[in-house]
Amino acid sequence: MPELSQRTATFTDSVIRRMTRVSLQYGAVNLSQGFPDFEPPREILQRLAEVSREDFHQYSITWGAQNFREALAEKQWRFMGRRIDPNSEIVVTCGSTEAMMAAMMTVANPGDKVIVFSPFYENYGADTILSGAEPIYVPLYPPEFNFDADELEAAFRQHPKALVLCNPSNPCGKVFTYDELKIIADFAETYDTFVITDEVYEHIVYEPNRHVYFASLPGMWDRTISCSSLSKTYSITGWRLGYIIAPAPIVDVAKKVHDFLTVGAAAPLQEAAVTGLKFGDAYYTWLRDKYTKKRDLFLRGLDDLGISHTVPQGAYYILLDISEFGFDSDLEFCEVLARDVGVGAVPGSSFFRENVNHLIRLHFAKKDATLYEALNRLDSLRNKISVRKGSRYRAGEQ
Known part of the structure; x- marks a missing residue:
């Protein structure tokens, strides 16, 4: 063989x-x-029962059903503070797992380097390697799991193509402060690096901590690929509904990667989940x-x-x-x-x-x-x- x-x-x-x-x-x-x-939430389940009797059993648009993308764009605008074009700046994926893989394949070429904070969700190293890139690990130090700015810059000096940022972090539960994110942002700009964020726990943050979307930092929208999913926010991990939000030129490439990876996320589940995306504050x-x-x-x-x-x-x-x-x-x-x-x-x-x-x-x-x-x-x-x-x-x- x-x-x-x-x-x-x-x-x-x-x-x-x-x-x-x-x-x-x-x-x-x-x-x-x-x-x-x-x-x-009961409202989502009720809508799912209705959808099962309606005409949502075939493929939706490859990069996400129109009403799902529109509802997601409206919801994320409320929290990210930026208007998002549902047609050119969103790709709906099969969970954030696919979103992270598609993002990595969108930016990384074989031989590129990617910064990953350690500890890290186990997929990040695998995503990097499957893309043909090489991970550079930068430690987070307990008990607060802070990073050393000098160590981080030493990693940036290797001219990585991207940095992976999980915020809030799995497994350590760290929520990066604005000042910490600003350090990362300054390095990303200085060394011309993309930042791929995993923000799946964006709404599970404990007082007095605050979640800051990396893409909302000054000058960071153009180099940030924001990945997340509905899994944790709406307790529907088995539905596998994730997404990428990024500038149109990046999303244009991510759409092609996503199309050949999975074609599209489940159409009936997208329709039912729109109910959750329209929940109020x-x-x-x-x-x-x-x-x-x-x-x-x-x-x-x-x-x-x-x-x-x-x-x-x-x-x-x-x-x-x-x-x-x-x-x-x-x-x-x-x-x-x-x-x-x-x-x-x-x-x-x-x-x-x-x-x-x-x-x-x-x-x-x-x-x-x-x-x-x-x-x-x-x-x-x-x-x-x-x-x-x-x-x-x-x-x-x-």
Whole structure:
């Protein structure tokens, strides 16, 4: 048999999706893959039921149904502060995953370099490599996950074609401040670099933090490719409705990439989702308050259990410190956690370029009852997972 492509030789399958399968195998509470276990807004579901009986079962326009793009342009204008042309500045994609891949293929040539902050959502490195480009990793330093401006400029001096910016950030929950974004913007302008943003958690930001759209910064519209989706905002991760917003010359190329990748997003789901895109400001305030309560519930429970964790500024992920257990492999720890404790998590090493094996990621986009069940199971963590040799802790001790 001929040799297979070498593009995927340096990365594995998705560890996040793998841990969902592990959770199912052991009947664990799945806090690994970031999807809710509660329903989307009732109005969207009601419209979906109506759509099933209407004539939306064939292809829509390749780059998105007209009314979907118009509703999206109106909604994003309210939040981004810029009028968006629904016909020339939007591409509707099959989730933000395709949006990020299409954006990368739109700007990157084989041999180009792309800056990626670490920790990072695992797709970013893979997207870069599949595009034939080379990732340059710049660390974010805990507990606030700030970057060093000198290290960032050293990466820019390598003349990258693009920088990937996840804001709010998965997995660390960082919300970049205006001043931090301005530093990135100044470097992008100085070194003539595109910025590809993943802003899927744009509406899940905790007080007093504020989300600033990178494209809204002075002079950044022309070099920013804004990617996002409806998945997290409307709790419809399985609908796979994403989009790219960018200047017309960039979108013109992205449309061609998107067309040959997937042809188009699901027509009936676009029609139903228009209802959500027309929600007023009260919905987004409600969403923020809902996730703030879930974050506080989960953090308070972890504090009561004496488990060390990060405090997210946005998104719905928490990194737990498992150093006390002395595991050399965080992947092994997560498998033991699912099997013996009954809680699914993602090993932190899948998000870091650095040698990090002492953190695991959990998410709290779940019903309160699910979160309480997970906390009840985590109460037995130190009794059910034995501490490995060399740790200063022992099983059952706190």
